[in-house]
Amino acid sequence: MKRETRHIPMIKYEDGKITHTDDExxxxxxxxxxxxxxxxxxxxxxxxxxxxxVIGFLASEGIIRYVDDILSMHIDKGRGYAYITTHKQVNSTSSNKRWIGSCCGMSRAFYFQTDAKQAKTVMDDFKVKPEDCLNLMKAFQERASIFKKTGGVHQAAIASREGIELIFHxxxxxxxxxxxxxxMIKNKISRKEKMVIFSGRISSEILIKVSKMRLGFLLSKSAPTDLAIELADDLNxxxxxxxxxxRMNIYTHSNRLLIEESTELDLN
Incomplete structure (x- = not known):
């Protein structure tokens, strides 16, 4: 079984002092x-x-839509391979193999036009109180155990008004x-009245991925890009x-926030 973290020997320099220790x-x-x-x-x-x-990635790539589209799946953790057989033949637009890095941007070898075609306008129009959003973000950060240990992972969660339901890093x-x-696909979980809580920057790629998940509410502790905001506006x-x-900044579709006139939110 693969580990999520490793302890690596290091030399720590702090205030002119050298310490031989390890880091997670x-x-x-x-x-x-x-x-x-x-x-x-x-x-x-x-x-x-x-x-x-693997299921989520294949759904994002348009290879599958439902878990029942997969005939079989076997993951060989020792060799680092995932073997998937689908009911329908996959029509690949390119025979080139792709290396998808852990960083952001074009290293993922995504083509924006292809992603945009799969993006769908989200129709779910549930509403939530601003203070509930902030409380959810607080709970989200409190559960960032691997990030606190390593400082080297991102985190994403599915939440409802009642609290965080799923969280992955x-x-x-x-x-x-x-x-x-x-x-959610594997367990056939409803997307109704759910939101995504995210640790990273809201880029156009992230926004499109959320739209493919058919979720209409994205809450992040980080900044958005201008194209992501334009897409969020278009995709509801x-x-x-x-x-x-x-504090939080509401960039698009504030109609989902139950904001009273007396409520003071810092939108700058």
């Missing part, structure tokens, strides 16, 4: 995905919840969302950034 480091694990006996992609991830990660911010989506997704302490 997030593990980086390459996983090659084989679909119908063909190599589809190799991704770098945190080696936990690999089945959920990974060295890749896309992977953390794929694990969420994979778990409430995008909230800088949710920290008693």
């Amino acid at each position: 480091i997030a593990e980086e694990y390459p996983l090659t995905i084989m679909v119908n006996d063909e190599e589809f992609a190799t991704m770098v991830c945190t080696p936990d919840h690999l089945e959920e990660l 990974d060295i890749g911010r896309h992977n953390a969302l794929d694990k969420l989506n994979g778990f 997704i409430t995008a909230i950034g800088f949710a920290r302490g008693k």
Whole structure:
């Protein structure tokens, strides 16, 4: 069984003093995905919840839509391979194998046009109180145990008004969302009145991935990009950034927030 972290020897320098100690480091694990006996992609991830990660990734790529689209799945953790057989033949637009890194941006080898075609306008219009959002973010950060140990992972959660329901972490911010989506697909969990809580920056890629998950509420402690805000507006997704302490910035579709006229929120 792969570990999530490793203890690595190091030399610590602090206030002019040298200490020989060790540090807890997030593990980086390459996983090659084989679909119908063909190599589809190799991704770098945190080696936990690999089945959920693969399901979520394949759904995000448009290879599957439901868990029943998968005929069989076997993950060889020792060799770092996931073998998937689907009921329908996969029509690949390119025979090139892809390496999907743990960082963000074009290293994931995504093509924006293809992703945008799969994005769907979210129709769920449930409402939540601003203070509930801030309380959820507080609970989210309190449960960031691996990040507190390593400082090297992202975290994503599914929550409702009542609290956090699912939470996953990974060295890749896309992977953390794929694990969420994979778990929901695998267990046929309803998307109704659910929100995503996220540790990372809200980029256009992240926004599109949330839209593919058919979720209309994204709450992050980090900043958005301008294109992500434009997409959130078009796709009917409430995008909230800088949710920290008693503050948050609401960028799109504030109609999902139950804000009274007397409520004071710092939107700057």
